[in-house]
Amino acid sequence: MQIAILLYDRFTALDAVGPYETLGRLPGAAPVFVGARTGPYRNDAGSLTMVADAALSEVTAPDILVVPGGPGQSALMADGPLHDWIRAVDAGTTWTTSVCTGSLLLAAAGLLTGRRATSHWLALDQLPAFGATPTGERVVVDGKYVTAAGVSSGIDMGLTLAGRIAGDAVAQAIQLGMEYDPQPPYDAGSPQKAPAEVTAELRERSRFLLNGE
Amino acid sequence: MQIAILLYDRFTALDAVGPYETLGRLPGAAPVFVGARTGPYRNDAGSLTMVADAALSEVTAPDILVVPGGPGQSALMADGPLHDWIRAVDAGTTWTTSVCTGSLLLAAAGLLTGRRATSHWLALDQLPAFGATPTGERVVVDGKYVTAAGVSSGIDMGLTLAGRIAGDAVAQAIQLGMEYDPQPPYDAGSPQKAPAEVTAELRERSRFLLNGE
Numbered sequence: 001m002q003i004a005i006l007l008y009d010r011f012t013a014l015d016a017v018g019p020y021e022t023l024g025r026l027p028g029a030a031p032v033f034v035g036a037r038t039g040p041y042r043n044d045a046g047s048l049t050m051v052a053d054a055a056l057s058e059v060t061a062p063d064i065l066v067v068p069g070g071p072g073q074s075a076l077m078a079d080g081p082l083h084d085w086i087r088a089v090d091a092g093t094t095w096t097t098s099v100c101t102g103s104l105l106l107a108a109a110g111l112l113t114g115r116r117a118t119s120h121w122l123a124l125d126q127l128p129a130f131g132a133t134p135t136g137e138r139v140v141v142d143g144k145y146v147t148a149a150g151v152s153s154g155i156d157m158g159l160t161l162a163g164r165i166a167g168d169a170v171a172q173a174i175q176l177g178m179e180y181d182p183q184p185p186y187d188a189g190s191p192q193k194a195p196a197e198v199t200a201e202l203r204e205r206s207r208f209l210l211n212g213e
Numbered sequence: 214m215q216i217a218i219l220l221y222d223r224f225t226a227l228d229a230v231g232p233y234e235t236l237g238r239l240p241g242a243a244p245v246f247v248g249a250r251t252g253p254y255r256n257d258a259g260s261l262t263m264v265a266d267a268a269l270s271e272v273t274a275p276d277i278l279v280v281p282g283g284p285g286q287s288a289l290m291a292d293g294p295l296h297d298w299i300r301a302v303d304a305g306t307t308w309t310t311s312v313c314t315g316s317l318l319l320a321a322a323g324l325l326t327g328r329r330a331t332s333h334w335l336a337l338d339q340l341p342a343f344g345a346t347p348t349g350e351r352v353v354v355d356g357k358y359v360t361a362a363g364v365s366s367g368i369d370m371g372l373t374l375a376g377r378i379a380g381d382a383v384a385q386a387i388q389l390g391m392e393y394d395p396q397p398p399y400d401a402g403s404p405q406k407a408p409a410e411v412t413a414e415l416r417e418r419s420r421f422l423l424n425g426e
Binding site: 012014031045047048050149168178193197201 | 225226227230231233234237238243244245246253258260261262263264266313333334351352362363364365366368369372373376381382384385386388389390391392393394395396397398399401402403404406407408410411412414415
């Protein structure tokens with residue numbers, strides 16, 4: 001079961017690593033990090049580097065596609081070879097997935113038209129322009145398209161999908177293996193739960209972030 | 214504020230990325246991935262590669278040290294240059310931290326003697342040999358030593374420490390930015406919560422895993 005995880009410059013590391021550490025632990029999983037070129041990719045902050053072992057042309061029939069998000073997504077919204085590749089592999093996938101603003105890439109490639117989907121809470125309002133209906137859920141399953149909310153939600157998405165693919169016991173073993181018994185010291189993980197001033201400040205800051213830093 | 218995150222062969226990716234995505238988002242944070250040599254390091258499964266931008270000799274005075282875990286830890290338990298480096302930088306850190314079996318490296322370097330600490334639930338019983346007292350808590354703070362339980366707990370550790378360093382509002386903004394509003398589809402993240410047969414099977418499998426695969 002090949003799992004293709006897309007890398008690109010200025011991706012968000014946890015967006016990629018959450019699904020990797022969950023789906024990648026399924027029996028028979030063969031994860032592969034793939035990019036427009038092989039080699040190192042710098043993350044959003046520029047201080048973390050992950051390596052793509054395969055070029056897009058080398059990964060033609062993954063069973064699962066994972067598209068992470070990150071500020072670099074905004075530079076990839078125009079139609080072109082990446083969108084062509086996303087559409088081509090999607091034709092054969094069992095599951096096509098995204099985390100965070102990765103859903104905007106799926107949407108821009110035309111895959112979420114008429115579907116329910118999610119994204120980072122700061123990017124949800126960009127989905128309708130592509131014919132997708134944003135939802136406030138953390139993990140949205142619409143047919144074979146599974147989109148997750150911001151960054152850390154890829155862990156929940158991966159476990160959800162692991163259960164559908166291999167059954168509850170396997171997914172639970174993956175959760176136990178990674179000791180995913182979350183105990184955040186604050187309850188501020190969504191715009192509804194965070195203090196209003198924290199949400200407001202982040203929304204203000206994101207005006208710059210979402211416009212390419 | 215330099216944050217040194219150790220890489221080594223067969224590390225667990227989320228162990229490193231959880232603290233990175235939390236502590237690394239603090240104002241003024243300068244995270245650096247460091248290894249015995251610069252260059253790529255393969256993770257536990259062999260399918261993910263992260264890059265160390267600095268060698269140990271180049272990072273002499275980090276403010277925070279993060280030691281991730283992973284099966285590769287077991288090959289690093291003998292005293293030597295890595296332990297020397299850990300002890301040397303620890304002398305100047307504000308916080309010395311670990312995730313998962315990373316605590317065994319801190320313990321083997323002599324830093325957890327007489328302290329309370331945690332580790333992956335399957336490795337907790339290895340701590341007493343180094344004079345550390347294992348606890349069942351997910352994040353253990355003993356002086357400047359902060360150890361986290363298995364793999365995903367590094368996110369909770371990072372947020373906890375972010376709050377201590379920069380205050381609640383900053384930590385909450387980091388949590389909101391990464392949309393860390395966990396909603397795992399199962400409640401199987403600890404040996405107490407997982408179905409007994411899932412825990413038993415993982416414990417059985419780990420006999421092989423903990424003996425170097």
